[in-house]
Amino acid sequence: MHMLEVKDVHKSYGNLEVLKGISFTMEKGETKVIIGTSGTGKSTLLYCINQLNPPDKGEVWLDGEEITNPETDINKIRQKIGFVFQEFNLFNHLTALRNVSIGLEKVKGMDKEKAQERAMAELTRVGLKEQVQQYPAQLSGGQKQRVGIARALAMDPMIILFDEPTSALDPELIGDVLDVMKALAGSVAMLVVTHEMGFARNVADEIIFMEGGIIVESGPPKQMFQYPKKPRTKEFLGKISTLYGKE
């Protein structure tokens, strides 16, 4: 049994079919990076996995449970799936500490003190010990995103989905966030949509190249970068390498 299994997932917006049958699996602690041009349904796929935007067709299984089954208690499953947003989506009215502890308190039913202790530990882990009492408006983009990661981590998820976590950041702030993600690799499964090829190359166990709503090719970074099988993969990686530089 795989930890996560995505089976033939389809999703359309009106007449536009964004996902045309996506299938892949993930194991515990694995890191997979999804790359591809904008508008190929990478983010849609992530939203389909935790049912924030349920697929039209296909199945998603996590830990032996079918998430796509309407009978499943989706709120229970979502506790096992962390989500880190491109636009951070921190709760604007709460301090960094409360942003991280509120899920523990109101969803997991932990008492306030314990929840804040745990939140403190997670924020320390992402290097924000000094910022715990600050509100999102007082944090930089990189700090916000690290709070977002801490918020996901605190729920003890089996897997964290990252939706272009560094795309909304100033270039000099990207490194801090990527460092935190690198440090997490192996301890929790991560499925990351990103254009950061350095991260993909150095951290991913597997790279998935998506285009036009399908998976064109997937494999370990070395194979994908050096001996891509499909000409389209080669072309894309060539383009993106000149854009973002090789590492």
Place this chain on the structure above:
Amino acid sequence: MLEALVDSLPQLLEGLKFTIGLTILSLILGSLLGILLAVGRSYGKPPLSSFILIYEKVFRGIPLLVIFFLIFFGLSQLGLGLDPITAAVLGLGLRSAAYQAQIYRGAINSIPKGQMTAASSLGMSKLKSIRYIILPQALRLSIPGWSNELTIVLKDTSIAFSIGVIELMRQGRYVYVRNPDLILPVLLLIALIYFILVISASKGLNYLEKKYKMSGFEVGVER
């Protein structure tokens, strides 16, 4: 004449108590119901949300005096006799709820969609997300609109005069009916009392608004 005016003060203040009491009770009813209506309209499914829409339209479309008469005289004909104060609180509260619902709904709609998405991603139920994530932000944004509504309710308690609530206006009437020379001074004094109340209420809420703004909450920064 000044002496007679001063002598009438205790009586006016007695009426003022009822004016303030009416205002507070009506606002409590209006706020609680208003929040429920706003949530129901923003998140509820069609039968509920269209029912709420009709409620809002009806209570915003009828003059307060007519609402008062319907509740006080109309219901009593159906055998549901209410005392004037209850009728006044109901009338003011139900109408205020219709207006407040608009204030809260506007505020709810201005909360970025990602707030709800993020709450759902943590496994938070919709109800909890509304309670802990959406409303705390929306209510802060509603303070200016609510402050306006407070002054409207406060001033409109005077219309409860018409169904026999012995509030400030009615007490004033008692004074000048006994001593018709006082009609202008008493009315001016009543006007001044309302004016001072409205001004201090707005000042108080301004303070509240600033206080909550200072805790680092700014909507729209993160979009």
